Amino acid sequence: MTTQPRLVEVRSRILKENDVLARQLRERFQQAGVCVISFVSSPGSGKTSFLEKLMLRLGERHRIAALVGDLATDNDAARLGRACKQVRQITTGTICHLDAKMIAAALEGWDLEELDFLFIENVGNLVCPSSYDLGEQMRVVLLSAAEGEDKPLKYPTIFNTSDVALITKIDMAAAAEFDREAARGNILRVRPGMRIHEVSSKNGEGMAEVEAFFEGQLRVGFGDRWAGKFP
Amino acid sequence: MHELSIALSMLEQIEEEAARHSGAVLAVQVKIGVLSGVDCDALSFAWEIAREGTDVAGARLEIERVPLLVRCPGCGVTHAPEMQAIFCPRCITPEQDILSGRELELTSLEIES
Numbered sequence: 001m002t003t004q005p006r007l008v009e010v011r012s013r014i015l016k017e018n019d020v021l022a023r024q025l026r027e028r029f030q031q032a033g034v035c036v037i038s039f040v041s042s043p044g045s046g047k048t049s050f051l052e053k054l055m056l057r058l059g060e061r062h063r064i065a066a067l068v069g070d071l072a073t074d075n076d077a078a079r080l081g082r083a084c085k086q087v088r089q090i091t092t093g094t095i096c097h098l099d100a101k102m103i104a105a106a107l108e109g110w111d112l113e114e115l116d117f118l119f120i121e122n123v124g125n126l127v128c129p130s131s132y133d134l135g136e137q138m139r140v141v142l143l144s145a146a147e148g149e150d151k152p153l154k155y156p157t158i159f160n161t162s163d164v165a166l167i168t169k170i171d172m173a174a175a176a177e178f179d180r181e182a183a184r185g186n187i188l189r190v191r192p193g194m195r196i197h198e199v200s201s202k203n204g205e206g207m208a209e210v211e212a213f214f215e216g217q218l219r220v221g222f223g224d225r226w227a228g229k230f231p
Numbered sequence: 232m233h234e235l236s237i238a239l240s241m242l243e244q245i246e247e248e249a250a251r252h253s254g255a256v257l258a259v260q261v262k263i264g265v266l267s268g269v270d271c272d273a274l275s276f277a278w279e280i281a282r283e284g285t286d287v288a289g290a291r292l293e294i295e296r297v298p299l300l301v302r303c304p305g306c307g308v309t310h311a312p313e314m315q316a317i318f319c320p321r322c323i324t325p326e327q328d329i330l331s332g333r334e335l336e337l338t339s340l341e342i343e344s
Contacts, residue, residue: 003344005257010248014241014261014335097233128233130268131335156314157268160329192317193325 018132021100025135032112035218036120038134040158041142042151043124046168048076049201050142051119055083057211062116062218067106069098069123076121086110097128100135116218126155138217144169145178149186156190164195166210171200234273237335238281244337245287254343256290264297264334265314271296290340299332 013019029036039047048068055064065086068076077089088106090098103120112118120136122129141162143151146169152159159165165187173180180198187194197213199206241261249256259278263269271294278292301317302309305324312318317327 005341006252006254006344008248008252008340008342010244010337010339012244012337014237014244014337016244017240095233095236097236099236127268128236131233131237153315157266160266160314160317161268161333188325189316189318190314192327 015131015133018100021104022133022135025100025104026137028112029118029135029137032115034112034115034118035138035214036118036134036136037138037140037214037217038120038122038136039140039142040122040126040129040162041124041144041168042126042147045124045142045144045147046201047121047124047142048079050166050168050199051121052080052083053201053204053207054211054214055080055119057207058117058214059084062215063114064117064119065110065115066119066121067098067103068121069102071096071123080121086115092123096123096125097132098122098134099132103134117214126151126158130158130161138163140164140166142166142168143183143187145171145173145180145183146176149179149183152183152186152190159187159190159194162191162194164197164213165191167196167198169200169202170198170205171203232270232273232277234269234277235280237269237274238277241278241337242281242285242287245290245340246285248340249287249342252340252342256287256340256342258291258293258341259287260293260295260338260341262295262297262334262336262338264332265299266329266332267335269335295338297331297334300330301332302328302330304328 041047058064064084066080067088069090070076071092074089077087080087090102090106139162141159184196197206197210199210282288300311303319303324306322308321310320
């Protein structure tokens with residue numbers, strides 16, 4: 001005798017475990033009063049150089065720390081270590097993104113109360129990091145002038161889930177025949193109203209503005225940036 | 232490709248849910264939004280690998296792709312834009328609220344009676 005199969009409703013987020021952990025992290029960050037900003041981009045778009053310069057500037061007035069994700073090597077942590085004392089590398093092995101569990105483990109032993117800023121540099125990848133909430137206050141996506149202006153159209157999800165876009169290596173724009181207006185237009189097509197900064201880690205262009213903007217986030221404090229983003 | 236990580240997260244929840252019911256899991260239904268960052272073909276492929284050797288090895292994956300649905304906070308119009316052109320069709324309000332398209336949901340299980 002055959003009977004009809006039963007349909008059991010579940011209706012839960014596939015990444016529920018990550019989301020729960022990210023929410024706990026966000027609460028911890030909020031209670032400790034630390035502003036947590038994550039950075040995502042394709043490999044080679046200048047995340048580490050930008051962060052190194054940013055941390056040197058902010059480090060003059062604020063207490064900062066950084067977590068750096070990479071598939072292999074601790075080269076980036078060594079580089080960021082020149083700009084700030086508290087840096088930890090997260091080596092992901094074959095995993096192409098950071099998740100909340102990795103962040104929680106990497107924070108072990110750190111006193112968050114002692115920090116003003118925590119920067120998280122994600123693995124260089126414009127696809128996979130988009131699905132994972134890390135408990136951060138703000139996600140920043142970087143696009144370098146050496147890349148195509150159409151990157152936002154090719155990777156709409158990462159741009160759409162980010163809060164701020166940085167166009168890096170802007171000193172190379174002329175040499176790379178980078179069309180700034182087209183790039184800005186494409187970012188706004190996938191993330192209407194997005195805040196965009198143009199910066200050069202090499203000659204310092206735009207760094208003061210972006211530094212002031214991040215400093216302003218200390219006063220803004222935490223909102224749950226992911227709240228309501230997922231039905 | 233993070234679809235294998237996604238498939239493994241699914242598997243964990245499915246096994247947990249299946250343990251509460253008797254009978255084999257025949258099918259797994261998920262909703263994947265176009266703006267979720269997950270590719271459906273890659274997820275189907277990853278599911279084949281993830282389910283192997285588990286209690287739900289026989290369960291097929293049914294994916295419902297959820298299109299983008301957006302509401303303009305300026306004029307209130309609800310629209311379904313392309314991912315590469317999220318503009319209000321009526322006014323010039325830049326910000327747009329996403330109503331759906333980001334889903335990564337385990338919807339239901341079909342279990343043998």
